[in-house]
Every structure is written in structure tokens, then in C-alpha cells.
Amino acid sequence: MDVKIWTYIIVGLSFALYIGIAIWSRAGSTKEFYVAGGGVSPLANGMATAADWMSAASFISMAGIISFMGYDGAVYLMGWTGGYVLLALLLAPYLRKFGKFTVPDFIGDRYYSKSARSVAVVCALLVSFTYVAGQMRGVGVVFSRFLEVDINTGVVIGMIIVLFYAVLGGMKGITYTQVAQYCVLIFAFMVPAIFISIQMTGNPIPQFGMGGTLADGSGTYLMDKLDGLSTELGFAEYTRGTKSVIDVFAITLALMVGTAGLPHVIVRFFTVKRVKDARMSAGLALLFIAILYTAAPAVSVFARTNLIETVRDRPYTEVPQWFSNWEKTGLLVFDDKNGDGRIQYVADKAQNELTIDNDIMVLANPEIANLPNWVIALVAAGGLAAALSTAAGLLLVISSSVSHDLIKKMIKPDISEKSELIAARLSAVVAVCVAGYFGINPPGFVAAVVALAFGLAAASFFPAIILGIFYKRMNKEGAVAGMVVGIALMLYYMVKYKMGWLDATLPTKDEWWFGISPEGFGSVAMLVNFVVAIAVNSFTPAPPEDVQQIVEDIRLPMGAGEAVAH
Amino acid sequence: MSLLGLHLENRSATKVLLHSINHYFLVIRSDKLGVRVSINGHLSNFNSIHSYFNPYFFRSMDDKVQKAQRYWKENLTYLGILLSIWFLVSYGAGILFADALNQFRLGGFKLGFWFAQQGSIYIFVVLIFVYVYLMNKLDKKYGYDQE
Structure with missing residues (x-):
């Protein structure tokens, strides 16, 4: 059977599964809609968190990006996993004990103020909307690549699917579809990775194959060979990288802390029963994420070596079939600058003749490894699962921010349970439409805003939540001042050094503060938030005693089920 | 009432x-x-x-408060130790000392590179499960474990 038929079958089956789960687990109350009723098992929550976290970018683009960045790719690998240690140790158990529905709930109650809650709602909406626009685009791209439909048609199909199970099932429906999506995506990622590892190193475990010797019997280590090939072509040694140490440090920190501050990740820990389940599910989530995140750098090394070997100085007429297949999609572009009919792939931009899109490293893997057509179809289903699960999680945060934090807590406190549930569903519909609009008409600065989402989360939520738990004396004046200054500083830096809107031309690297890139600046803004919050706190009055009692209360795991009356 | x-x-x-x-x-x-x-x-x-x-009521409540403070202190000790390891493997071995560690090898990996792209992630997973184990034990010791 050809690839297209396989893709229709496998993607169709996976969609039928998601919709079936949504019908089976539809939400009947606001508690089910916001936090799946609070009775999700740690194992299911771990898988759901992993699927929620790993987006189309993790699944399709990350391995490719790392293969071009070499060592520097570690900022993503460590940055997007290390945040779970912070979540498990510093945030998840206490927020679960606090036992409400959203992050603004915690900020609003802990800092006993409507302004703190409003700042938190604005941040949550801003972070989630910037993030979800990229996801809807990802859905469209995957559809268009595998089913050969128009990207916009792909976005609309994705919207309908997400709309169906997010609106019907709320958090409960999303959780159980994410469990299924995790299984699909991890299987789809690992099958080609394992086959390529066997092909190149003879080792079926990609993580070990990466550090093993080549399968050709020469006894050379794969990594040494890649280092050699890279320097030969004028690139930096693969294992060294080109970013400065301070920038690598800052980006890693900003991504870790940003991860721990993202509302759609935090809210997942409200869905389990007990405090110890929150800790356990954070561990399981990272375990499930780590399977992909430790295999991805191996795929990067395999794919990079393979690609260089395939194209290096080869006559254009002798390239393998997969090369011409992907040329048609525009992901591989060959431009014979010196007209010798051979492919020159080198670091020097003036002489380089081959342009390679990041995404090809994962997408073309099955063909490079000569895997059967059903594996290619599986990769399509995996990419869709990754994009849909993340989009759904984000949409839920947006809808609960609107129906719970805005309508119930600020505009109309006497709203009935039934009307709140209707409001939650309606805001989910609106959120899907807005996200779909951005998916079809992506703002030119999408990539920049995704980095901004992490910076904003790091600069706003993380310090406010940490201080709220670990510093009993922290008051609303300090927390609000810290959040506002942190966000403002982050926005200023992004606008100036990433978008270049404040100057005639985008300022160069030399003008960066402390040599830190806009991607890494979230860590500086976070530190500033901490300093401002503690300074303002020291000359303003202590929080009321019943608030201090909340802090004492969330530190002990007993009685997590007993939510304080709203 | x-x-x-x-x-x-x-x-x-x-x-x-x-x-x-x-x-x-x-x-x-x-x-x-x-x-x-x-x-x-x-x-x-x-x-x-x-x-x-009843005076005994306050005495028993006072014990409870002290117990909670001891529990919190032990928790903070665990956090301090585990987060130090978290920092040392990622920011230490994976970034600050990566170049120095690259002189050593682990099979085909240079050691600093391995910490940055593999090792630190494995250790992150282990750290969380160690914390889960320690805290479950601590909860039991203080009678805070939930059924």
C-alpha cells in the first residue's frame, strides 16, 4: 500500500480513538471541566503531562535544530527537562495542597488582592495564546505535508478535532485523550530512531548507539566521526558549539524556570488526588518526556552524519530517492553555485549549495532508513498527536482563565455552577477560533513570541509562586511589584533586541546586556523580579494572618482533598 | 451555634x-x-x-505546631541537597565545566557533552524519584501520609 493510504488509515484510526475517548469522558461539572474531577491517577497524569508538554516542535523540529546546533542544543534538552525537577520539588505538591483550579487562583488568594489576580490572568492569557498559535500552525503543517492538503485546510481540520474534545470533555476529556496521544507519539518517534540506530551502530537503543562505534566494523566512534566531518566542512566541532558559556547558562535557566512557570503545565498537577500523587506524577511525566528527550540528540547525530555522508561532494545525479522526494517539498534546496554538478555542503555561506530545513531530520528518517510505508504514516500520526495534545492543554487554560478567573472571580461571583460550565465551554469555542485564526494568519514574529512565552512565565509566575510558598512574610505589594517589573523588563528586552522595534536596525550581539541573548534574558528578568519583590516587601506591611495561615497549611500534605470553600 | x-x-x-x-x-x-x-x-x-x-489542649496543639516545623525543616534539607545536585550536573558538569570534562570519555562520548545532552536528563529523573521516596517516608514518620 502506498504512504498516502497508510496515512489516512493510521491518522483516521487515531482520531477516531481521541473522539471516542472524548465522548466517554465528557465533563459534567466545572470541577471535571477544570481539573478532571481531581481524581486522575499519577500514571495517567504523567502521560498526559508528557503529551501536553511535548509539542509539534519537540516532536518534529527539535532533533533537527540540535543537529545543526551540536553541543549548543543542550539548552533545549536540559532547559525543557530540568524544569520538572523544580516543578516536582518546589511547586507541584504545594499547589496541589492549595487545591484550586488555576494559577491566577493561587496568586489571587495568596496575595489577597484583585490586582495580583488580574496581573496573573493577563500573563496566563498572553503566555497561552502566543504558544497556541504556533501549535495550530504545526497541525496545519503536518496535515499539509502528509495528506497533501492546503495548510489552512489542515488548521481547520485540527480546530474541529480539538474543539470537539476540549469543549465536550474539558480537562477530563483532554487528560484521557492525551494519554492516548502520548502512546501514539512516543511509539512513532522511537520506531524510526531504533531502526536508524541499528543501521548505523548496530545498537538497538539510540541513547547508547549515539556513544557507540560505527556498524561498518572500523571501530571508530560515531561521535568522533561526526566531529571530524564537521571540522572538515568548516563547521564547529559538533561536541563544542559556538554560543558563549554565559548565554548557554542563561538560556538553559530561562527555559527551565519558564517550564516550571507555564500555566498549562502547572494546572496538570491540580488533577490528581493527593499531594504525594502530585510528586509522583511529576516524576513519571519527566520519565516519559526523557524517553524522547534523550533519544532526540541521538537522532540528531545519526541524521547529521547520514546527511553529510550522503551529500558530501556527491554528483547531483547520484543522490538517493529520499533526497529528491524531499526536494519537492522545498525542505531541501540545492543550488549549484559553481556549476560543477556536485553538492558542496560547507559552513561558508558563499560556497554552500545546500539549504536544509530543520524538520527534515525527523520527517525523512523513515525513508533514509528504508522503513516500510506504515512507519511514515505513523510519524504523521505522531506529529499530529504532539501538536493536538499541546493545543488542547493550552486552550483549556485559556477557557478556564476566562470563565473561572475573569467571569466567576471578578465579574459575576454569583454565577451558578451550570452557567459557569456553559461559559467555560463557550470560551473554549472562542479560544479555538482565535487560535485557528492565528494558525491561518500567523503573525510574522511567531518564533520570537514562543521564546517570549518562556521568558514571560519565568519573569512573572515563577518568583511569585516560589515566594508565595517558601516566604511566609511575602506580601501583595512585593509580589505585584516584582511581577510587573519582571514582565516589563522582559518585554522591553524582547522588543529592543529580538524585534528591533526601538531602533532603525536590530541591535547586534555586542549590545546585549552581559552578552545574554533575548532567549536567555528571562533568567535575568526573573532575578530582577525576586530582588524587587523582596525589597518592596521589606518596607510594606506583612500579609494578614489568615493568609500566613494558608502558607502554613499548604506546606503540609495532610488534607489536600479538603479544598477551602470558595 | x-x-x-x-x-x-x-x-x-x-x-x-x-x-x-x-x-x-x-x-x-x-x-x-x-x-x-x-x-x-x-x-x-x-x-x-x-x-x-483546657490547658492540655494548648500543649497538644503546641506539639503539633512544633512537629510541623520539624517536618518543614527536614523537607528543606532534602530540597537543598537535591537541588545542589540538580545544579551541579546541569549548570556545573554540563555547562561551566563542560570543556574541562571533555578531556575524559565515556565510551564514544566526551564527558562534558554527555552530561549536557544525556547525563543530566537521566539524573533529573532519578532526583525526582529520590525526592518522592524520601518525602513518602517523611510523611509516614510525621503521620502526614494520606490514604
């Missing part, structure tokens, strides 16, 4: 902050589970008004 001049409704949940003594907050709450007193978040059964005036 009416208590100490405060009116507590049994039907809806009510929380009343009574007074604070040293750093202890005494809160009486009344909800569908009955009337209870909590000190710094530690609930105590408060079925009879006499217990409030």
Missing part, C-alpha cells in the same frame, strides 16, 4: 481567626464536618467548648 460571642453557621463553611499567640494563629472553622480549631493550619477536633479552655 454561638461561641465566644461569634456566630458560626453550620450550614455554610465559616472561618474565624480568633487570635494569634506568638506566631501561632488560632482559627475556628465551622463547616459540614463540624466545628474545628486549627493552629497554623493543623486541625484539631473541637467538639466541646471545654477543650478550648
Whole structure:
């Protein structure tokens, strides 16, 4: 059977599964809609968190990006996993004990103020909307690549699917579809990775194959060979990288802390029963994420070596079939600058003749490894699962921010349970439409805003939540001042050094503060938030005693089920 | 019911902050589970008004508060140790000392590179499970484990 038929079958089956789960687990109350009723098992929550976290970018683009960045790719690998240690140790158990529905709930109650809650709602909406626009685009791209439909048609199909199970099932429906999506995506990622590892190193475990010797019997280590090939072509040694140490440090920190501050990740820990389940599910989530995140750098090394070997100085007429297949999609572009009919792939931009899109490293893997057509179809289903699960999680945060934090807590406190549930569903519909609009008409600065989402989360939520738990004396004046200054500083830096809107031309690297890139600046803004919050706190009055009692209360795991009356 | 001049409704949940003594907050709450007193978040059964005036009641509540403080201190010690390891493997071995460690090898990997792209992630996973194990044990030791 050809690839297209396989893709229709496998993607169709996976969609039928998601919709079936949504019908089976539809939400009947606001508690089910916001936090799946609070009775999700740690194992299911771990898988759901992993699927929620790993987006189309993790699944399709990350391995490719790392293969071009070499060592520097570690900022993503460590940055997007290390945040779970912070979540498990510093945030998840206490927020679960606090036992409400959203992050603004915690900020609003802990800092006993409507302004703190409003700042938190604005941040949550801003972070989630910037993030979800990229996801809807990802859905469209995957559809268009595998089913050969128009990207916009792909976005609309994705919207309908997400709309169906997010609106019907709320958090409960999303959780159980994410469990299924995790299984699909991890299987789809690992099958080609394992086959390529066997092909190149003879080792079926990609993580070990990466550090093993080549399968050709020469006894050379794969990594040494890649280092050699890279320097030969004028690139930096693969294992060294080109970013400065301070920038690598800052980006890693900003991504870790940003991860721990993202509302759609935090809210997942409200869905389990007990405090110890929150800790356990954070561990399981990272375990499930780590399977992909430790295999991805191996795929990067395999794919990079393979690609260089395939194209290096080869006559254009002798390239393998997969090369011409992907040329048609525009992901591989060959431009014979010196007209010798051979492919020159080198670091020097003036002489380089081959342009390679990041995404090809994962997408073309099955063909490079000569895997059967059903594996290619599986990769399509995996990419869709990754994009849909993340989009759904984000949409839920947006809808609960609107129906719970805005309508119930600020505009109309006497709203009935039934009307709140209707409001939650309606805001989910609106959120899907807005996200779909951005998916079809992506703002030119999408990539920049995704980095901004992490910076904003790091600069706003993380310090406010940490201080709220670990510093009993922290008051609303300090927390609000810290959040506002942190966000403002982050926005200023992004606008100036990433978008270049404040100057005639985008300022160069030399003008960066402390040599830190806009991607890494979230860590500086976070530190500033901490300093401002503690300074303002020291000359303003202590929080009321019943608030201090909340802090004492969330530190002990007993009685997590007993939510304080709203 | 009416208590100490405060009116507590049994039907809806009510929380009343009574007074604070040293750093202890005494809160009486009344909800569908009955009337209870909590000190710094530690609930105590408060079925009879006499217990409030009974000196032993305060002594036992004082023990509870101290127990909670010991629990929190032990938790903070665990956090300190585990987060130091978290920092050392990622920012230390993976970034700051990666170049120096690259002189050593682990099979085909240069050691600094391995920490940056593989090792630190494995250690992150282990750290969380160690924390889960330690905290479950600590919860049991202090009687805070939930069934």
C-alpha cells in the first residue's frame, strides 16, 4: 500500500480513538471541566503531562535544530527537562495542597488582592495564546505535508478535532485523550530512531548507539566521526558549539524556570488526588518526556552524519530517492553555485549549495532508513498527536482563565455552577477560533513570541509562586511589584533586541546586556523580579494572618482533598 | 451555634481567626464536618467548648505546631541537597565545566557533552524519584501520609 493510504488509515484510526475517548469522558461539572474531577491517577497524569508538554516542535523540529546546533542544543534538552525537577520539588505538591483550579487562583488568594489576580490572568492569557498559535500552525503543517492538503485546510481540520474534545470533555476529556496521544507519539518517534540506530551502530537503543562505534566494523566512534566531518566542512566541532558559556547558562535557566512557570503545565498537577500523587506524577511525566528527550540528540547525530555522508561532494545525479522526494517539498534546496554538478555542503555561506530545513531530520528518517510505508504514516500520526495534545492543554487554560478567573472571580461571583460550565465551554469555542485564526494568519514574529512565552512565565509566575510558598512574610505589594517589573523588563528586552522595534536596525550581539541573548534574558528578568519583590516587601506591611495561615497549611500534605470553600 | 460571642453557621463553611499567640494563629472553622480549631493550619477536633479552655489542649496543639516545623525543616534539607545536585550536573558538569570534562570519555562520548545532552536528563529523573521516596517516608514518620 502506498504512504498516502497508510496515512489516512493510521491518522483516521487515531482520531477516531481521541473522539471516542472524548465522548466517554465528557465533563459534567466545572470541577471535571477544570481539573478532571481531581481524581486522575499519577500514571495517567504523567502521560498526559508528557503529551501536553511535548509539542509539534519537540516532536518534529527539535532533533533537527540540535543537529545543526551540536553541543549548543543542550539548552533545549536540559532547559525543557530540568524544569520538572523544580516543578516536582518546589511547586507541584504545594499547589496541589492549595487545591484550586488555576494559577491566577493561587496568586489571587495568596496575595489577597484583585490586582495580583488580574496581573496573573493577563500573563496566563498572553503566555497561552502566543504558544497556541504556533501549535495550530504545526497541525496545519503536518496535515499539509502528509495528506497533501492546503495548510489552512489542515488548521481547520485540527480546530474541529480539538474543539470537539476540549469543549465536550474539558480537562477530563483532554487528560484521557492525551494519554492516548502520548502512546501514539512516543511509539512513532522511537520506531524510526531504533531502526536508524541499528543501521548505523548496530545498537538497538539510540541513547547508547549515539556513544557507540560505527556498524561498518572500523571501530571508530560515531561521535568522533561526526566531529571530524564537521571540522572538515568548516563547521564547529559538533561536541563544542559556538554560543558563549554565559548565554548557554542563561538560556538553559530561562527555559527551565519558564517550564516550571507555564500555566498549562502547572494546572496538570491540580488533577490528581493527593499531594504525594502530585510528586509522583511529576516524576513519571519527566520519565516519559526523557524517553524522547534523550533519544532526540541521538537522532540528531545519526541524521547529521547520514546527511553529510550522503551529500558530501556527491554528483547531483547520484543522490538517493529520499533526497529528491524531499526536494519537492522545498525542505531541501540545492543550488549549484559553481556549476560543477556536485553538492558542496560547507559552513561558508558563499560556497554552500545546500539549504536544509530543520524538520527534515525527523520527517525523512523513515525513508533514509528504508522503513516500510506504515512507519511514515505513523510519524504523521505522531506529529499530529504532539501538536493536538499541546493545543488542547493550552486552550483549556485559556477557557478556564476566562470563565473561572475573569467571569466567576471578578465579574459575576454569583454565577451558578451550570452557567459557569456553559461559559467555560463557550470560551473554549472562542479560544479555538482565535487560535485557528492565528494558525491561518500567523503573525510574522511567531518564533520570537514562543521564546517570549518562556521568558514571560519565568519573569512573572515563577518568583511569585516560589515566594508565595517558601516566604511566609511575602506580601501583595512585593509580589505585584516584582511581577510587573519582571514582565516589563522582559518585554522591553524582547522588543529592543529580538524585534528591533526601538531602533532603525536590530541591535547586534555586542549590545546585549552581559552578552545574554533575548532567549536567555528571562533568567535575568526573573532575578530582577525576586530582588524587587523582596525589597518592596521589606518596607510594606506583612500579609494578614489568615493568609500566613494558608502558607502554613499548604506546606503540609495532610488534607489536600479538603479544598477551602470558595 | 454561638461561641465566644461569634456566630458560626453550620450550614455554610465559616472561618474565624480568633487570635494569634506568638506566631501561632488560632482559627475556628465551622463547616459540614463540624466545628474545628486549627493552629497554623493543623486541625484539631473541637467538639466541646471545654477543650478550648483546657490547658492540655494548648500543649497538644503546641506539639503539633512544633512537629510541623520539624517536618518543614527536614523537607528543606532534602530540597537543598537535591537541588545542589540538580545544579551541579546541569549548570556545573554540563555547562561551566563542560570543556574541562571533555578531556575524559565515556565510551564514544566526551564527558562534558554527555552530561549536557544525556547525563543530566537521566539524573533529573532519578532526583525526582529520590525526592518522592524520601518525602513518602517523611510523611509516614510525621503521620502526614494520606490514604
